[in-house]
Amino acid sequence: MIRSSVLSILALGSVALASQDDFQTKCAQFQNKINLPHVKVNFAEYIQGGTNLSLPDNAPSCDASSQEVSVDLCRVAMAVDTSNSSQITLEAWFPREYKGRFLSTGNGGLSGCIQYYDLAYAAQFGFATVGANNGHNGTSGKPFYHHPEVVKDFAYRSIHTGVVIGKELTKMFYDEGFNKSYYLGCSTGGRQGWKSVQKYPNDFDGVVAGSPAINFVNLLSWSAHFYPITGSPSSDTFLTTADWQIVHDEILRQCDTIDGAKDNIIEDPDLCDPILDTLICPRNATNTSKCLSGAQVRAADQVLSPLYGVNGELLYRRMQPGSEVLAAPIMYTGEPFEYSLDWFRYVVYNDPSWSGNFTVKDAAAALAQNPYNIQTWDGDLTPFQKTGGKVLHYHGMMDQLISSEDSKEYYSHVAETMNLPPQDLDEFYRFFTISGMAHCGDGNGAYGIGQGVDTYASSEPGSNVLMAMVKWVEEGVAPETVRGAKFENGPGTPVEYWRKHCKWPKHNVFKGPGNYTDENSWECV
Ligand SMILES: *[C@@H]1O[C@H](CO)[C@@H](O)[C@H](O)[C@H]1NC(C)=O
Numbered sequence: 260m261i262r263s264s265v266l267s268i269l270a271l272g273s274v275a276l277a278s279q280d281d282f283q284t285k286c287a288q289f290q291n292k293i294n295l296p297h298v299k300v301n302f303a304e305y306i307q308g309g310t311n312l313s314l315p316d317n318a319p320s321c322d323a324s325s326q327e328v329s330v331d332l333c334r335v336a337m338a339v340d341t342s343n344s345s346q347i348t349l350e351a352w353f354p355r356e357y358k359g360r361f362l363s364t365g366n367g368g369l370s371g372c373i374q375y376y377d378l379a380y381a382a383q384f385g386f387a388t389v390g391a392n393n394g395h396n397g398t399s400g401k402p403f404y405h406h407p408e409v410v411k412d413f414a415y416r417s418i419h420t421g422v423v424i425g426k427e428l429t430k431m432f433y434d435e436g437f438n439k440s441y442y443l444g445c446s447t448g449g450r451q452g453w454k455s456v457q458k459y460p461n462d463f464d465g466v467v468a469g470s471p472a473i474n475f476v477n478l479l480s481w482s483a484h485f486y487p488i489t490g491s492p493s494s495d496t497f498l499t500t501a502d503w504q505i506v507h508d509e510i511l512r513q514c515d516t517i518d519g520a521k522d523n524i525i526e527d528p529d530l531c532d533p534i535l536d537t538l539i540c541p542r543n544a545t546n547t548s549k550c551l552s553g554a555q556v557r558a559a560d561q562v563l564s565p566l567y568g569v570n571g572e573l574l575y576r577r578m579q580p581g582s583e584v585l586a587a588p589i590m591y592t593g594e595p596f597e598y599s600l601d602w603f604r605y606v607v608y609n610d611p612s613w614s615g616n617f618t619v620k621d622a623a624a625a626l627a628q629n630p631y632n633i634q635t636w637d638g639d640l641t642p643f644q645k646t647g648g649k650v651l652h653y654h655g656m657m658d659q660l661i662s663s664e665d666s667k668e669y670y671s672h673v674a675e676t677m678n679l680p681p682q683d684l685d686e687f688y689r690f691f692t693i694s695g696m697a698h699c700g701d702g703n704g705a706y707g708i709g710q711g712v713d714t715y716a717s718s719e720p721g722s723n724v725l726m727a728m729v730k731w732v733e734e735g736v737a738p739e740t741v742r743g744a745k746f747e748n749g750p751g752t753p754v755e756y757w758r759k760h761c762k763w764p765k766h767n768v769f770k771g772p773g774n775y776t777d778e779n780s781w782e783c784v
Pocket residue numbers: 311324325326327
């Protein structure tokens with residue numbers, strides 16, 4: 260029985276190989292049908308599900324020379340002029356098993372890289388999916404140098420252009436067109452999602468925006484300000500990664516059980532206000548490998564404090580406690596942070612010799628410039644709300660690159676600007692705090708919420724943010740919690756336990772009985 264059905268599938272497969280089926284023919288002919296202004300199609304090719312797609316054109320710094328594609332699809336690659344001196348590289352992936360939905364992916368950092376893994380992820384769920392290179396290739400900010408049109412693509416135009424063209428192509432490719440339009444992105448991708456909500460309220464019906472790099476200019480000032488605090492590795496204010504491990508252990512000692520569970524996860528870093536003076540080496544200490552100097556403790560305190568501007572105004576909230584070990588090798592290295600350095604050199608000052616010796620005067624200069632309103636901080640979402648759009652915002656509570664406190668600040672900013680309490684915002688805007696999630700993934704906790712191909716553990720809407728958004732938009736059923744998987748040993752390994760993450764401003768509390776691994780022993784209060 261099983262054997263004969265396998266044989267008949269194989270037989271069908273060989274027929275399909277021998278002659279193109281309708282879908283393959285449509286894909287092969289699609290290139291010649293496309294006649295849109297500013298669009299030059301490079302190729303359209305059929306990709307069979309199960310292909311390990313080779314990406315020889317991807318810039319080496321994007322660090323992705325191949326992508327596994329799990330479903331049959333038509334891949335269309337284009338160049339689109341965005342001005343007379345700028346262009347984006349755009350891909351549209353049209354799956355054979357199409358579900359009538361359009362989706363745009365986003366980017367990361369200062370790149371410059373089509374996120375093929377996100378294209379593959381959305382196509383696997385039947386979305387007609389687009390992804391663009393954000394106006395330049397590679398991860399460096401150098402292409403911004405004396406090139407405002409490239410900055411403009413990065414600030415908003417790449418995504419919007421990809422959406423406008425992508426929707427046209429989707430209608431051309433599928434006779435039935437599409438019904439709903441979605442967005443999925445994290446980090447810079449989260450900022451791009453918010454930019455769409457703020458600036459192009461009709462682009463999407465549903466936006467999933469993770470760990471967003473909003474308050475963007477201040478974010479880069481904030482990540483520039485760690486270097487002057489710690490100094491170089493030879494400074495007496497510098498902490499090694501081993502020292503940051505000491506700080507982290509002390510923070511966990513003081514804060515891990517505030518939520519009722521000792522599980523190496525701080526559910527609510529906003530309830531954690533660690534006192535690090537306990538780490539100062541005692542006078543009679545014979546072994547100082549487990550303690551710090553006063554200067555080091557002061558530096559750690561400053562790293563975990565907000566950044567204020569020249570007039571004392573808040574620019575960026577503190578790094579949330581709990582992220583120290585992951586942040587140390589990226590942010591507290593004793594050298595200027597690379598993205599900040601690039602931003603100040605190639606955008607703020609157009610001066611490649613800028614040293615990285617940041618002061619708050621630099622923050623003021625950057626904020627005054629705010630090119631193309633890349634800040635992405637508009638608090639009035641009324642136009643988006645009026646279209647009936649929905650936005651699901653999430654942030655990892657141990658994010659080592661973009662403090663989750665900034666997402667909380669933005670939530671308050673929207674609430675106060677629109678004069679809406681959480682129960683009214685809930686109608687179209689919901690924010691979920693994902694404990695134990697580092698930057699967009701990884702971490703100590705249940706971070707597998709279906710935000711990408713690496714963190715996919717379930718397609719059930721309750722346990723998958725993308726499918727939760729589809730359900731919210733198409734059935735009007737909004738998510739109350741976001742369920743995440745804790746993997747035994749990182750992505751791809753079995754699920755050790757699940758945890759339901761709360762909708763802000765609720766806090767997750769361990770009620771028992773039993774183990775913290777039991778998701779039903781937790782309650783959002
Ligand atoms: C896909 O191809 C790349 C490069 O040839 C290789 O490194 C990678 O392991 C392959 N992936 C799979 C799943 O086979």
